[in-house]
Amino acid sequence: MEKKINFTEHKADSAHLRSEKQAPDDRKGEYLAQNHDSLASRLKAGERLAATELVDAYYEQIYLFMRRLGHDRHLSEDLTQECFLQAWHHIGQLRSGGALNSWLYRIASNVSKAHWRRGKGREMVGFDAAGLPGSDNEAEYNNNAGHLEQLGRLQVALGKLPRKWQETLVLHYMQGLTIAEAAQAAGIRKGTFKSRLARALEALRKQDI
Amino acid sequence: MENQKLEKLLRELAGRTAEPIAPDLAEDIKGQIPSRLAHRRAGMNAINIVIDLRVSKLAAAAVIVISLFLCLRFFGGRDLTGDNLYEESKLFINYCLGNKTADRGSELASVLYEYLVSQGIEPVYYGDRVDISDSNAVVMYWRLSDGGYMVRFGGDLRAEAVTAEELIELQGRMLQKRTR
Numbered sequence: 561m562e563k564k565i566n567f568t569e570h571k572a573d574s575a576h577l578r579s580e581k582q583a584p585d586d587r588k589g590e591y592l593a594q595n596h597d598s599l600a601s602r603l604k605a606g607e608r609l610a611a612t613e614l615v616d617a618y619y620e621q622i623y624l625f626m627r628r629l630g631h632d633r634h635l636s637e638d639l640t641q642e643c644f645l646q647a648w649h650h651i652g653q654l655r656s657g658g659a660l661n662s663w664l665y666r667i668a669s670n671v672s673k674a675h676w677r678r679g680k681g682r683e684m685v686g687f688d689a690a691g692l693p694g695s696d697n698e699a700e701y702n703n704n705a706g707h708l709e710q711l712g713r714l715q716v717a718l719g720k721l722p723r724k725w726q727e728t729l730v731l732h733y734m735q736g737l738t739i740a741e742a743a744q745a746a747g748i749r750k751g752t753f754k755s756r757l758a759r760a761l762e763a764l765r766k767q768d769i
Numbered sequence: 770m771e772n773q774k775l776e777k778l779l780r781e782l783a784g785r786t787a788e789p790i791a792p793d794l795a796e797d798i799k800g801q802i803p804s805r806l807a808h809r810r811a812g813m814n815a816i817n818i819v820i821d822l823r824v825s826k827l828a829a830a831a832v833i834v835i836s837l838f839l840c841l842r843f844f845g846g847r848d849l850t851g852d853n854l855y856e857e858s859k860l861f862i863n864y865c866l867g868n869k870t871a872d873r874g875s876e877l878a879s880v881l882y883e884y885l886v887s888q889g890i891e892p893v894y895y896g897d898r899v900d901i902s903d904s905n906a907v908v909m910y911w912r913l914s915d916g917g918y919m920v921r922f923g924g925d926l927r928a929e930a931v932t933a934e935e936l937i938e939l940q941g942r943m944l945q946k947r948t949r
Contacts, residue, residue, distance in 0.1 A: 606806035615798045623790050628783075637794055644798045651806060711785060714778050733776060734783035761772050769778075 596660050603651055615644060618661070621735060622668050628730045629672050630719055639675060643668040665737065665745035669727060676723065710769060717767040725760035732757060831876075838883045874901040877926055878908050885911065892921075899923060899943065906946075907939050 599617075602610035622643050626636035646667045654663055718726060731742040732753075743753035878896040885892050892911040899906040904924035910931075913919055918936045920929050931939065 603806070608802055608804070608806060611802045611806055612799050615795055615802075619795050619798055620790055623794065624787060627788070628786060633788075637791055640794065641798055641801065645801055648801075648803055648806060711778060711782050714775075714782055715786070718779075718782075729779060733779035734786070736783070761775055764775055765772065769775075 600654055600660050604654055606651075611648065614647070614660075614664075618664055619644070621661075622664065625665065625668055625730065625735055626672060628734050629723070629727060631672065631675070635675075639668075639671050643671045646671060659744060661737065662741045662744035665731065665735070665741075666747060669731075669745060669747075672727075673723075713769045714764070717764055717769055720767070721760060721763055725756065725763060728753065728756045729760050729764070834880055834883075838887050874923065874926075878921070881921065881926060882909060885909075895943070905939075905942070907936075907943060910936060 599610055599613060603614060619640060623636050623640045626639045626643075627633070631639055643664070647664060650667065654660070718729065721729070727746065728742070731737050731745055732739065735742075737745060739753060739757075740750055743750045746753055746756075748756070875896060878894075878901060882892060882894050882896065890911050892909040894909045895906070896908050899908060901908065901923050904922055904927075906923035908921045908923050908926065910918050910920040913930065916933070918931050918933065920931050920936065920939065921927070922929065
């Protein structure tokens with residue numbers, strides 16, 4: 561193991577988060593699935609209310625996507641805002657309801673890439689900066705210390721991967737996009753995405769986790 | 770480690786790295802929603818289409834040059850900027866085509882031809898039949914008011930005023946070259 565993770569520090573860092581940690585909102589998922597089509601057409605029609613619904617539905621996902629790509633909290637907030645600003649400017653390119661989340665993730669991915677490209681991302685080391693996994697209580701931490709450390713090592717290893725591979729894994733496994741959606745979000749074909757995913761997993765597997 | 774276990778760990782990591790978000794973030798984003806979301810895009814759609822087509826530099830250059838000449842014709846065939854339009858088109862094509870000299874020569878020749886036509890001159894054009902890189906090849910010529918002819922040669926498209934006899938001789942040489 562290259563890097564021993566100090567969980568005490570990370571526990572302190574994420575202490576303020578634990579009390580507020582939220583479970584995934586299944587109802588939001590259902591709502592999105594049912595309303596993608598109408599939301600997209602309302603957005604294309606320029607309905608402002610649809611834009612606020614889009615923000616409500618996706619701002620958390622986009623923020624977490626930015627965090628998982630290795631941006632710090634403050635920057636992730638800025639990039640999330642930038643992503644939506646870009647979305648308003650590119651609403652004309654929105655094609656169909658099914659592509660709504662891929663379209664938004666694609667914009668988010670480009671915003672993140674543009675940030676790295678501008679060289680402003682140099683201060684980031686990668687995913688490591690996003691904060692390591694914590695446990696909700698002391699007892700759970702003590703019982704699962706080994707497992708949590710493994711997750712921590714996985715997070716560090718993920719942060720060391722090339723950004724392209726990191727993004728592939730994050731989109732599919734962490735943001736929960738299907739292969740088709742994630743491929744669209746990454747701007748590549750499904751087959752290419754699958755092989756990139758396999759290579760990224762292989763690279764992770766080779767690391768000591 | 771097996772891929773399946775890795776995948777499971779990655780999914781678990783997603784849950785562990787979920788964190789609460791600044792409560793005012795959503796409101797900040799909503800505050801930036803423009804009052805007119807899509808209506809102002811009408812004019813921009815055409816531009817977006819051009820951008821989306823990802824046209825090559827050459828095609829983009831051709832479109833711009835042709836547009837310039839169309840504008841010129843529309844305003845009565847007068848180049849109000851003197852020869853600047855042709856010169857600037859030349860620079861533009863040089864920039865766009867970089868080192869592709871063959872393309873550059875023929876593009877420049879056709880730009881020059883279009884330019885002359887727009888000025889009311891009707892040159893005889895050989896650009897599509899001769900080797901444009903040959904500095905002795907007559908690319909185009911036109912009659913001057915004094916009875917002589919202005920010839921543009923290949924290579925750098927240099928201009929030379931010649932008499933009718935000289936022009937016939939030049940054309941004869943070109944024919945000889947073509948029959949060889």
